[in-house]
Amino acid sequence: GGIITQTPKFLIGQEGxxxxxxxxxxxxxxxxxxxxxxxxxxLRLIYYSITENDLQKGDLSEGYDASREKKSxxxxxxxxxxxxxxxxxxxxxxxxxxxxxxxLYFGSGxxxxxx
Amino acid sequence: xxxxxxxxNLMSVEGTFARVNCTYSTSGFNxxxxxxxxxxxxxxxxxxxxxxxxxxxxxxxxxxxxSNGYSYLLLTELQIKDSASYLCxxxxxxxxxxxxxxxxxxxxx
Numbered sequence: 001g002g003i004i005t006q007t008p009k010f011l012i013g014q015e016g017x018x019x020x021x022x023x024x025x026x027x028x029x030x031x032x033x034x035x036x037x038x039x040x041x042x043l044r045l046i047y048y049s050i051t052e053n054d055l056q057k058g059d060l061s062e063g064y065d066a067s068r069e070k071k072s073x074x075x076x077x078x079x080x081x082x083x084x085x086x087x088x089x090x091x092x093x094x095x096x097x098x099x100x101x102x103x104l105y106f107g108s109g110x111x112x113x114x115x
Numbered sequence: 116x117x118x119x120x121x122x123x124n125l126m127s128v129e130g131t132f133a134r135v136n137c138t139y140s141t142s143g144f145n146x147x148x149x150x151x152x153x154x155x156x157x158x159x160x161x162x163x164x165x166x167x168x169x170x171x172x173x174x175x176x177x178x179x180x181x182s183n184g185y186s187y188l189l190l191t192e193l194q195i196k197d198s199a200s201y202l203c204x205x206x207x208x209x210x211x212x213x214x215x216x217x218x219x220x221x222x223x224x
Binding site: 090 | 119123148150155156157158159160163202204211212213214215216217
Protein backbone atom coordinates (compact mmCIF):
# COMPACT_ATOMS: atom_id res chain seq x y z
CA GLY A 1 0.00 0.00 0.00
CA GLY A 2 0.94 3.62 -0.32
CA ILE A 3 0.22 6.92 1.29
CA ILE A 4 -0.29 10.55 0.36
CA THR A 5 1.14 13.05 2.80
CA GLN A 6 0.06 16.67 2.81
CA THR A 7 1.90 19.36 4.73
CA PRO A 8 1.09 21.37 6.65
CA LYS A 9 -2.18 20.03 8.07
CA PHE A 10 -3.19 23.55 9.13
CA LEU A 11 -1.99 26.72 7.40
CA ILE A 12 -2.69 30.20 8.69
CA GLY A 13 -1.76 33.22 6.61
CA GLN A 14 -2.42 36.90 6.24
CA GLU A 15 -4.55 38.35 3.48
CA GLY A 16 -2.36 38.97 0.43
CA UNK A 17 0.32 36.55 1.57
CA UNK A 18 1.84 33.92 -0.74
CA UNK A 19 1.41 30.45 0.73
CA UNK A 20 2.62 27.02 -0.37
CA UNK A 21 1.01 23.66 0.25
CA UNK A 22 2.96 20.43 -0.32
CA UNK A 23 1.95 16.90 -1.26
CA UNK A 24 4.01 13.70 -1.47
CA UNK A 25 2.88 10.26 -2.69
CA UNK A 26 4.67 6.92 -2.64
CA UNK A 27 2.24 5.02 -4.86
CA UNK A 28 4.43 5.80 -7.89
CA UNK A 29 1.30 7.20 -9.55
CA UNK A 30 1.60 9.24 -12.72
CA UNK A 31 -1.27 11.67 -12.19
CA UNK A 32 -1.69 14.05 -9.26
CA UNK A 33 -4.43 16.55 -8.45
CA UNK A 34 -5.17 19.53 -6.26
CA UNK A 35 -8.80 20.05 -5.21
CA UNK A 36 -10.44 22.68 -3.05
CA UNK A 37 -13.22 21.57 -0.69
CA UNK A 38 -15.52 24.32 0.54
CA UNK A 39 -18.24 23.63 3.05
CA UNK A 40 -21.48 22.73 1.27
CA UNK A 41 -19.84 22.47 -2.15
CA UNK A 42 -18.41 19.66 -4.23
CA LEU A 43 -14.69 19.25 -4.77
CA ARG A 44 -13.36 21.70 -7.36
CA LEU A 45 -10.26 20.98 -9.40
CA ILE A 46 -7.49 23.57 -9.20
CA TYR A 47 -4.62 21.89 -11.05
CA TYR A 48 -3.64 18.44 -12.16
CA SER A 49 -0.47 16.90 -13.58
CA ILE A 50 -0.15 13.73 -15.65
CA THR A 51 3.61 13.38 -15.27
CA GLU A 52 6.69 15.11 -13.90
CA ASN A 53 6.91 18.76 -15.06
CA ASP A 54 3.42 18.65 -16.59
CA LEU A 55 0.75 21.09 -15.38
CA GLN A 56 -2.90 21.33 -16.42
CA LYS A 57 -5.34 23.97 -15.19
CA GLY A 58 -8.63 23.03 -13.64
CA ASP A 59 -11.75 25.17 -13.37
CA LEU A 60 -10.46 26.96 -10.25
CA SER A 61 -6.84 27.71 -11.21
CA GLU A 62 -7.02 31.51 -11.05
CA GLY A 63 -5.07 32.73 -8.03
CA TYR A 64 -3.01 29.54 -7.79
CA ASP A 65 0.25 28.17 -9.19
CA ALA A 66 1.43 24.57 -9.10
CA SER A 67 4.71 22.73 -9.48
CA ARG A 68 5.53 19.06 -10.24
CA GLU A 69 9.34 18.83 -10.16
CA LYS A 70 9.34 15.17 -9.18
CA LYS A 71 6.92 12.34 -9.90
CA SER A 72 6.31 11.89 -6.19
CA UNK A 73 5.57 15.49 -5.27
CA UNK A 74 3.07 18.16 -6.28
CA UNK A 75 2.96 21.57 -4.64
CA UNK A 76 0.33 24.28 -4.78
CA UNK A 77 0.95 27.98 -4.22
CA UNK A 78 -1.76 30.43 -3.25
CA UNK A 79 -0.38 33.54 -4.92
CA UNK A 80 -2.26 36.10 -2.79
CA UNK A 81 -4.39 34.62 -0.01
CA UNK A 82 -7.94 35.94 0.28
CA UNK A 83 -10.46 35.47 3.08
CA UNK A 84 -12.98 33.90 0.68
CA UNK A 85 -10.67 31.02 -0.12
CA UNK A 86 -10.54 29.58 3.36
CA UNK A 87 -11.17 25.90 2.69
CA UNK A 88 -9.65 22.44 2.86
CA UNK A 89 -7.20 21.71 0.04
CA UNK A 90 -7.02 18.06 -0.95
CA UNK A 91 -4.23 16.42 -2.92
CA UNK A 92 -4.91 13.18 -4.78
CA UNK A 93 -3.12 10.76 -7.09
CA UNK A 94 -4.16 8.08 -9.54
CA UNK A 95 -2.56 5.58 -11.85
CA UNK A 96 -3.59 7.15 -15.11
CA UNK A 97 -4.94 10.11 -16.98
CA UNK A 98 -8.58 10.80 -17.80
CA UNK A 99 -10.26 8.13 -19.79
CA UNK A 100 -10.31 5.30 -17.36
CA UNK A 101 -12.18 4.25 -14.27
CA UNK A 102 -9.23 5.03 -12.09
CA UNK A 103 -9.51 5.38 -8.34
CA LEU A 104 -8.29 8.58 -6.75
CA TYR A 105 -6.25 8.28 -3.57
CA PHE A 106 -6.48 11.36 -1.37
CA GLY A 107 -4.40 12.97 1.30
CA SER A 108 -6.10 14.11 4.50
CA GLY A 109 -5.97 17.75 3.47
CA UNK A 110 -4.56 21.14 4.43
CA UNK A 111 -7.00 23.50 6.13
CA UNK A 112 -6.31 27.10 5.14
CA UNK A 113 -7.26 30.01 7.38
CA UNK A 114 -6.74 33.58 6.18
CA UNK A 115 -6.63 36.36 8.77
CA UNK B 116 -25.14 23.59 -16.70
CA UNK B 117 -23.64 20.42 -15.34
CA UNK B 118 -24.37 19.36 -11.82
CA UNK B 119 -24.32 16.55 -9.31
CA UNK B 120 -26.83 16.86 -6.48
CA UNK B 121 -26.91 15.15 -3.11
CA UNK B 122 -28.98 15.79 0.01
CA UNK B 123 -26.97 17.55 2.71
CA ASN B 124 -27.85 15.26 5.58
CA LEU B 125 -29.26 11.81 6.28
CA MET B 126 -30.01 10.20 9.61
CA SER B 127 -30.47 6.49 10.34
CA VAL B 128 -30.29 3.98 13.17
CA GLU B 129 -27.54 1.50 14.02
CA GLY B 130 -28.32 -1.98 12.70
CA THR B 131 -30.67 -0.74 9.97
CA PHE B 132 -29.86 0.64 6.53
CA ALA B 133 -29.31 3.97 4.82
CA ARG B 134 -29.72 4.97 1.18
CA VAL B 135 -27.66 7.92 -0.01
CA ASN B 136 -29.05 9.44 -3.21
CA CYS B 137 -27.23 11.17 -6.04
CA THR B 138 -28.78 12.79 -9.12
CA TYR B 139 -26.76 14.18 -11.96
CA SER B 140 -27.05 16.14 -15.16
CA THR B 141 -23.86 16.09 -17.16
CA SER B 142 -22.72 16.33 -20.75
CA GLY B 143 -22.18 12.66 -21.35
CA PHE B 144 -21.48 9.93 -18.83
CA ASN B 145 -18.39 7.83 -18.29
CA UNK B 146 -19.03 6.34 -14.89
CA UNK B 147 -19.99 7.32 -11.37
CA UNK B 148 -17.92 6.85 -8.22
CA UNK B 149 -18.72 6.92 -4.52
CA UNK B 150 -16.26 7.99 -1.82
CA UNK B 151 -16.51 7.99 1.97
CA UNK B 152 -15.00 10.88 3.93
CA UNK B 153 -14.82 10.83 7.72
CA UNK B 154 -14.52 14.15 9.48
CA UNK B 155 -10.98 15.51 9.13
CA UNK B 156 -9.85 12.59 6.98
CA UNK B 157 -9.18 11.82 3.34
CA UNK B 158 -11.97 10.70 1.01
CA UNK B 159 -11.73 6.93 0.45
CA UNK B 160 -12.96 5.16 -2.69
CA UNK B 161 -15.94 2.85 -2.19
CA UNK B 162 -17.45 1.95 -5.54
CA UNK B 163 -17.51 2.65 -9.27
CA UNK B 164 -20.46 1.95 -11.58
CA UNK B 165 -20.90 2.50 -15.29
CA UNK B 166 -23.72 0.06 -16.17
CA UNK B 167 -27.36 0.20 -15.05
CA UNK B 168 -28.47 -1.94 -12.18
CA UNK B 169 -27.43 -2.90 -8.70
CA UNK B 170 -23.81 -3.74 -7.83
CA UNK B 171 -23.50 -5.59 -4.54
CA UNK B 172 -20.23 -5.14 -2.66
CA UNK B 173 -21.31 -6.60 0.68
CA UNK B 174 -21.74 -3.85 3.26
CA UNK B 175 -22.13 -1.33 0.40
CA UNK B 176 -24.29 -1.70 -2.71
CA UNK B 177 -24.56 0.76 -5.54
CA UNK B 178 -27.43 1.32 -7.96
CA UNK B 179 -27.33 3.22 -11.23
CA UNK B 180 -30.01 4.35 -13.68
CA UNK B 181 -28.39 6.26 -16.53
CA SER B 182 -31.71 7.13 -18.19
CA ASN B 183 -32.83 8.88 -14.97
CA GLY B 184 -29.46 10.37 -14.08
CA TYR B 185 -29.70 8.70 -10.68
CA SER B 186 -27.58 6.59 -8.39
CA TYR B 187 -27.74 5.53 -4.78
CA LEU B 188 -25.35 4.01 -2.29
CA LEU B 189 -27.00 1.55 0.05
CA LEU B 190 -25.38 0.76 3.37
CA THR B 191 -26.81 -2.20 5.29
CA GLU B 192 -26.39 -3.34 8.90
CA LEU B 193 -25.25 0.13 9.84
CA GLN B 194 -22.53 0.60 12.42
CA ILE B 195 -21.69 3.81 14.26
CA LYS B 196 -18.37 3.91 12.38
CA ASP B 197 -20.31 4.33 9.09
CA SER B 198 -21.05 7.89 10.22
CA ALA B 199 -19.31 9.97 7.56
CA SER B 200 -19.92 12.07 4.49
CA TYR B 201 -20.53 10.19 1.25
CA LEU B 202 -19.40 11.87 -1.95
CA CYS B 203 -20.75 11.13 -5.42
CA UNK B 204 -18.68 11.99 -8.50
CA UNK B 205 -19.64 11.66 -12.17
CA UNK B 206 -17.21 11.52 -15.07
CA UNK B 207 -18.55 13.44 -18.06
CA UNK B 208 -17.92 13.06 -21.80
CA UNK B 209 -14.60 14.94 -21.45
CA UNK B 210 -13.66 12.57 -18.61
CA UNK B 211 -13.74 15.40 -16.11
CA UNK B 212 -14.98 14.50 -12.65
CA UNK B 213 -17.98 16.49 -11.42
CA UNK B 214 -18.42 16.18 -7.66
CA UNK B 215 -21.52 16.43 -5.52
CA UNK B 216 -21.30 18.33 -2.23
CA UNK B 217 -21.65 15.15 -0.20
CA UNK B 218 -24.26 13.73 2.17
CA UNK B 219 -23.47 13.67 5.88
CA UNK B 220 -24.78 10.41 7.31
CA UNK B 221 -25.50 10.44 11.05
CA UNK B 222 -26.17 7.10 12.72
CA UNK B 223 -27.96 6.98 16.05
CA UNK B 224 -27.59 4.09 18.50
